[in-house]
Amino acid sequence: MKQINVGIIGFGTVGAGTFEVLTTNREIITNRVGARVVVRKIADLDIETDRGIPEKPGAEIMTTDAMDVISDPEIHVVVELMGGLEKAREFILKAMEQGKHVVTANKALLAEFGREIYQAAERCGVSLAFEASVGGGIPIIGALKTGLSGNRIQTCMGILNGTSNYILTQMTRENLPFESAVADAVALGFAEDPPTLDVDGTDAAHKLAIMISIAFGSAIDFDQVFREGIVGITPDDIRFAQEFGYHIKLLAIAKDLGEQLEARVHPVMIPKNHILANVHDAFNAIFLEGDFVGPTLYYGLGAGRKPTGSAVVSDIISLARDMVMEKRGMMPPLAHVRPPEKAVSIQPMDELMTSYYFRVSALDTPGVLSTISGILAQNGISISSVIQKGRDQKGSVPIVMLTHEARESQVQRAIHLIDNLDVVTDKTVVIRVEGND
């Protein structure tokens, strides 16, 4: 029986999970591959600490030097699970130059340096697989590359960051302010301290950029993905959203507009009966709509040792199967043999057309609502509903509004004017609305 040798660089949470899947399910995997899949070397700066997995790797396969993995002529697949940008990039490129297939879970690296890495894989004639980079254990990369391969992808929209979803869920259920929900998430191990890249939308934007690259066949410039985090969301906004029939979620959204593509990550209000509105706690879910398949959803745990290990191992198994089947050519990383003729162009955020929620804090004086709605009207923004609540202690009241579809640039201009009114006491909260069809 053939043997496929794997080398792992980075033995943290995901590295340990990958080793755990490969050893615990050794027999199942051998049956499914038709070859033994063996971890031949593991590189990590820390080769002492116990990772708390049932079967420990033997000391003889541990090394502190990643080059021991990359240069080992017996290793077929190099699995990069160290994270970070510069070193990971260097190791992946070196491994490819040595003719190794590469598996990675490194979403930041692929989002920011993807173009170089995808091209290197093609140049070196090796496979690059990254199922674990988006949605943890959810096989979403497979759905995009294979399952929906006959479709023009029209919408790709998801809850891609479990930490911020957990925080929003806690804020909703327990009526907590943002800071307390973050503290809870950190205490329970759902979030790093501080969870900056999770709550500011960067992590979700990384994952969105990877999905867009596959759906449209070419890497995009990550900087063009609009990002706004959940820091400004208050329990008040969550409560008002519920009065209007919505939940608040941090959503990553890509839509094919024909000539251009929307690509944005920000908090949204989404109707309670939308399937994404019912994804709670640390779960992730991705909604993909294709011109033939229609709406589809993929749901599961987006992080953690075991789910992410499951995704990494599914990639290792696919590469191992290709080797057993003696596949000669290699599918390019983005699953497009020919890049599409027209490069993907991202719509400037100013041009976005959508509906909005505003919460204006204003003094409860006569004529306030008329002044505000006048400014909105002058900027071509029409209101679909308003809630005006009673006076609070400081004398200022929330005026809460939903709009019909409006243009982002005009909304920003109108909000700027409103926030400069003497009667307005605080910065207006703006949340975009999604899923209202």
Next chain:
Amino acid sequence: MKQINVGIIGFGTVGAGTFEVLTTNREIITNRVGARVVVRKIADLDIETDRGIPEKPGAEIMTTDAMDVISDPEIHVVVELMGGLEKAREFILKAMEQGKHVVTANKALLAEFGREIYQAAERCGVSLAFEASVGGGIPIIGALKTGLSGNRIQTCMGILNGTSNYILTQMTRENLPFESAVADAVALGFAEDPPTLDVDGTDAAHKLAIMISIAFGSAIDFDQVFREGIVGITPDDIRFAQEFGYHIKLLAIAKDLGEQLEARVHPVMIPKNHILANVHDAFNAIFLEGDFVGPTLYYGLGAGRKPTGSAVVSDIISLARDMVMEKRGMMPPLAHVRPPEKAVSIQPMDELMTSYYFRVSALDTPGVLSTISGILAQNGISISSVIQKGRDQKGSVPIVMLTHEARESQVQRAIHLIDNLDVVTDKTVVIRVEGND
């Protein structure tokens, strides 16, 4: 540029959908495959009727003889979309003997004659792909074969029949009796007239058998899958379910018990907050739980020309990619190169342990509840809650109960005794409960 030639047998709904996807998205598919995918011949007994698709196949590629497709030496992939058992089986086997790769959407054939067909594919060294056989456009076969390939699958549970889900949704929303909901579904084109295989659980059981075969690596005997339909469900049961906090769904369930496997299709009561309880209308959803990935869900349209066409084309694209990459070996149809050592053994239904809902119709006389609960207690069934409603016009009342976990054989014995009581006026409705963890 290479060209991959496809022949289609059966040009009904799904055949037309497949042709529509291949022609509408010709350029996208060419980019993704790196070769042109061309439909070279289409066989159907009716080559006259307009299928209502934008681009029509030229008359020169239409034939009434399936053997024209199977014997054409230029055709690489034969796509069987005629349905039915005997003829389809014959054509698929002949195509494989001619060295053609085969794509099929024929769930009945795979569930009932799968073993023979899977073996034939391996013997002939060809690929057999059947993404469209389960869950319509949802890429669930891909998730089982590839996405979760590192996992031991513990639970595979789904709403696999859109027609019965549509009927149950209408019964719930509109408070309709079964017969009226069926009539609506037929009138709207969601159901055949009569929709026997949909509502009696056979169609869902076919799909469950296919998923089990992949998850556990060997074909199962279809007759061992327990089937019970939704014909006996009344609006009363739906209302009582809601009072207890449940929805009623037709669910296909497989669970790995270690030595044996549960495999059953029947109506269930499922908690309202379970993600499967929120799958409505004609949508399908499959819940897969693996030992590492944890709970995952896949959701989309389970039938129809376009979604099913999407799934068939994803298979064609995968085979075409393999040809472009000059893959030499072939992955066996069930994605197990070595079948597992132990064949799958299905647990007899009598041994099932689960919770139950009973609706007993009884005369409203003193002592009835005590008699019934006595019989249950004697059979080791303990009650978790009871609703007893006021007298109806005919003098009989519903006594509605939920039980703790009990054994199916004891439940059947107790219900038999209860139904033979003089005070019991109608057959007791029994619905199993699922998803209560």
